Amino acid sequence: MTPAICQEIIEALEAAGTVEEIHEICSRVCAYYGFEHFAYVARIPVSLAKPYMCYVSGFPEEWRDRYLGLGYMQIDPVVHHCLKHVTPLPWDTLMPPEKGDKPVWQFMGEAREFGLKSGVSLPMHGGFGETALLSLTSNESPEKSQSRIRAALPYVYLISAYLHEAMRRVIASEQIDLNKAELTEREKECLLWAAEGKTSWETAQILHVSERTVIFHLQNAAKKLNVVNRQHAIARAVVMGLITPQFG
Amino acid sequence: MTPAICQEIIEALEAAGTVEEIHEICSRVCAYYGFEHFAYVARIPVSLAKPYMCYVSGFPEEWRDRYLGLGYMQIDPVVHHCLKHVTPLPWDTLMPPEKGDKPVWQFMGEAREFGLKSGVSLPMHGGFGETALLSLTSNESPEKSQSRIRAALPYVYLISAYLHEAMRRVIASEQIDLNKAELTEREKECLLWAAEGKTSWETAQILHVSERTVIFHLQNAAKKLNVVNRQHAIARAVVMGLITPQFG
DNA sequence: CGAAAACCTGTAAGTTCTGACAGCTTAAAT
């Protein structure tokens, strides 16, 4: 639980070059902070309809297969929390499901049977629409592990940020192309106004150019983004954070 | 630096109901962890072209005015890091700016003159496209404060997550309407496929309905989102995270 | 039952976008 170990793990994550290395580091995190299993999942919206999913799982295989096979991700209250919040969720603070909500109730019972009695889930949202979630679990009773989990929270949360960063780096290099499609200023401007619902003619007035020019830039942007039309380009540009260049 | 203080701050943030209360809590964070000033800024994309900006500043007023007035946010390397990463940035790890990059060089010099010699910046991205940044600073030399900042990092990072959550809650209740515009399943489906670049006719094939019906749903969605056309609806739906209902 | 909401479908005129054609200027880089 010493800060030194946390620092060491962070440096290991910054140096990691493969998913396997990261997996091994996660195991170490479990060992150091008194957890048994971990699971990391990230969703990267390369496409909205079919986002790229990425798993690093230290969960029992049987449970993982059951979880994915039965679509438990739709049910899991932990997932819902992580989609909407940025704060860690120690499982003992989970509200008991509504009476009528049988599926959730059953799901949580099953999880306990698989040795996931207590734990904490750490959400992580990236600047490019990625959503990720690291769960650390133990088979101890919630009462016993509560204080230990609370004490570990600041460390594992910080670690989860570096984990996320490491995964992004590794995935970008070895798996998919998180192509950053460099757009020109004009292209971004035209996309921005198009996303604000302006027609080409209106955007032309705003930018003091001809309508034809606006269309031209939007077409170029669409080509660079490798999309089929204007709507697609807008959606892609928004998820990739290509618009809103200025913070202020 | 004890965990108990961290826990106490988090509980205070969870209970905070106004921006003033949050400001006060941030001051306490500074005091506890040995910083002098803090600044929190969040950008919420209610509109892409004119996002809602939200400040809680404990910086010297003169510096804050200068910073905003001169558009330093465009230059500030700390802001650039926070837009692209999820990990904390201790200022001493900032790479020195390129030789030719005079504006950045000058900017950093000015910051030092205003008593912002060392510090750390904590990025935070929310699940609905919000981007936020908490900076904690001190007038000590980087060498002196380095180890203290490193030790505080896990705590202040965790705190920054709860801070962000608290700000979201307060803003939603007292300032702007982060209206969640409830769309029906069909409307979301149609928006999703439109965002994927499908024409109404194509979406109709996918959903096994008539083209007219798809147009109808998209129009209804646009009305509910209070936008002027399809492109606008797509952009809004994407930033608000209304699409991609399933994680898996 | 009646009302509301989700869901579904059609026509027609007008506007906007798309794709393919062709060509210009200016500033930076080799």
Added chain:
DNA sequence: ATTTAAGCTGTCAGAACTTACAGGTTTTCG
């Protein structure tokens, strides 16, 4: 000095979207 990239502009036909009209069924809830 030549190339390259960004930026800019035009026309035209056909495809797609918008708006406004007018209807329908099914499910849910009070």
